[in-house]
Structure formats: C-alpha cells, structure tokens
C-alpha cells in the first residue's frame with residue numbers, strides 16, 4: 001500500500017486547545033484545502049470544522065488512519081490527540097492507550113509513508129528529582145501517567161529518527177494560556193480559568209497554592225514556536241529534536257492573581273489546592289531552553305504582563321460580542 005508522501009497536512013486532536021489555533025495558522029499559511037483537521041469528536045461551529053476540511057478519526061484506529069494518509073494525500077502530521085495530565089490521572093489506562101498507542105500509530109505511518117511528524121511533549125516529562133530550572137538533558141522520572149507517556153513518546157520519536165530516519169520533531173510545551181479554546185484537562189488549566197472567572201464573576205477558586213510556580217506560555221508564542229521548529233532545516237536540529245525545552249514566562253499562581261487584580265481591582269482569588277497540587281509540585285518552576293535558542297533561534301515574546309493584558313482584552317471583547 002505504500003506510496004510516496006503526499007502534499008497535505010493532517011492535524012489530529014484538532015478541536016483541542018492547541019489544535020483550534022494551530023489549524024487556523026496552518027490554513028493561513030498553506031490554504032484551507034491543504035490542511036485536514038481531525039478529531040475523535042465533532043463540535044458544531046468549531047473553526048477547525050467550519051474553516052476547511054474536517055474528518056472524524058480515532059488515532060487508535062490503524063486502518064482508518066492509514067486510509068486517511070493514502071486517500072487524502074497526507075505528507076505531514078501534527079499529532080495533537082492526547083489525554084492531558086488531570087484527565088489522564090482520572091483514567092490512566094485510557095491515557096496510556098491514547099498517548100502511547102496514538103504515538104506508535106503515527107510513528108509507524110510516518111515510517112511507512114515517509115511523512116514528516118510534529119508530536120508534542122510536555123514539561124510533565126520532568127519529575128520531583130528535577131532541579132527547579134529544568135535542564136534540557138536531565139533524568140526524566142515523572143510521577144504522573146501523563147508524564148510517563150510523554151517520556152515514552154520522546155524516546156520512541158528518537159528511536160524512529162535514529163533507526164528509520166523519520167523526520168519527527170517535538171516541543172516540551174509549558175502550560176499554555178489561550179482565550180480562543182478552553183484547556184483540555186491539564187494541571188495548568190487554572191492559569192486560563194482564572195481569567196474567565198475574573199471577568200464573569202470577579203472571584204476565582206484556584207486549585208493550586210499561591211506559591212505554585214510553573215513554566216507557562218501564551219498560545220501565540222506556542223503556535224509560532226511550532227511553525228518555527230517545523231520550518232527549521234533538519235541539519236540544524238540536535239539531540240533535543242523530539243522534545244525541546246521551551247521557556248515562555250514563569251510565574252506563581254499568586255503573581256498571576258495579583259497581575260489580574262492590578263487591572264480588575266475588585267477581583268478576589270482564593271487558593272484551595274486539590275489533587276492537582278501534587279502534579280504541579282512534581283514539575284519544575286522554569287525550564288532552560290538554550291538548546292531551542294541555539295538550534296532554531298527560539299525567542300519568546302510574551303511575558304506575564306503582556307499575556308494578562310492580551311487575555312483580559314480578548315476575553316472581554318469576546319464576551320461583549322456574545323452578550
């Protein structure tokens with residue numbers, strides 16, 4: 001069944017937090033028809049569905065995925081389908097199945113059909129033994145099932161690159177902050193929810209402590225990083241190619257709440273940690289992204305103040321349109 005790689009782009013998990021914005025960015029660049037969005041579910045009116053071709057596909061269904069690659073002339077996959085950390089800890093079996101099984105399928109398809117592949121990793125690859133400033137190369141001992149699947153994904157990607165020459169690339173995304181789509185059940189979701197509640201009710205009950213500091217990034221930076229990594233010449237990439245550390249900005253939940261209070265003076269944030277505190281505590285405060293800077297000239301643009309301004313302005317105008 002093998003044939004030369006195609007010319008179109010497939011995005012799996014396209015209706016999620018990242019896919020919502022990545023599909024639009026890819027269609028702006030390559031044209032609507034060139035980007036096929038897919039997900040296991042359908043959401044009426046979603047921009048990835050209304051803005052171009054969309055197909056329902058389960059990444060665990062090998063036959064369906066293979067037919068799709070061949071019939072739809074696919075040459076590149078952005079593989080975003082996954083279960084995130086908090087959802088994954090509620091159903092570790094499914095997390096393992098989707099994250100590892102899905103990754104095995106797209107890597108095998110990439111090998112057979114000579115596809116290019118973007119497969120994201122996460123700061124969840126790090127465990128409690130990691131220094132507060134996470135180095136690119138350090139022992140990876142995650143304590144969540146999600147983190148374990150991400151380490152497995154990076155190792156499998158390295159293997160397929162080294163043994164089969166597959167052009168697979170990945171980023172260890174920090175917690176991503178965006179206003180266009182809701183977050184998908186991760187531990188850093190508080191950094192998005194806080195904006196919605198601040199605008200809608202003026203209060204937020206934060207599920208991690210005020211002191212909790214994690215690596216974060218505004219979605220615009222994350223999308224640009226993804227496109228820049230995929231644009232980078234193959235010979236510029238080093239041993240971090242399957243999981244580049246990427247720093248955006250790092251702040252504590254308390255600092256985020258203060259930055260919002262400075263703009264919405266009646267805003268009150270309470271801190272009531274739940275089980276997600278433990279996942280957050282197992283991750284580093286910030287990451288050293290010198291490999292990404294060196295290999296493909298990565299540079300973040302959004303700091304805490306910029307992202308708070310952007311989030312409040314965009315969510316406020318979105319709300320005004322809806323009301």
Ligand SMILES: NC(=O)c1ccc[n+]([C@@H]2O[C@H](COP(=O)([O-])OP(=O)(O)OC[C@H]3O[C@@H](n4cnc5c(N)ncnc54)[C@H](O)[C@@H]3O)[C@@H](O)[C@H]2O)c1
Pocket residue numbers: 012013014015016017018019038039040041057058059060079080081082083084098102120121122123172173174175176177182183184185186188
């Ligand atoms: N958002 C973040 O803060 C963040 C941080 C680090 C890493 N990541 C990684 O980036 C990728 C995308 O994350 P996201 O935030 O967009 O996730 P998300 O949860 O918002 O979206 C994931 C999408 O995958 C789909 N999906 C689930 N199971 C599927 C299956 N079997 N077949 C096809 N689709 C399926 C879901 O319906 C969902 O739309 C994931 O690999 C995630 O681990 C995200």
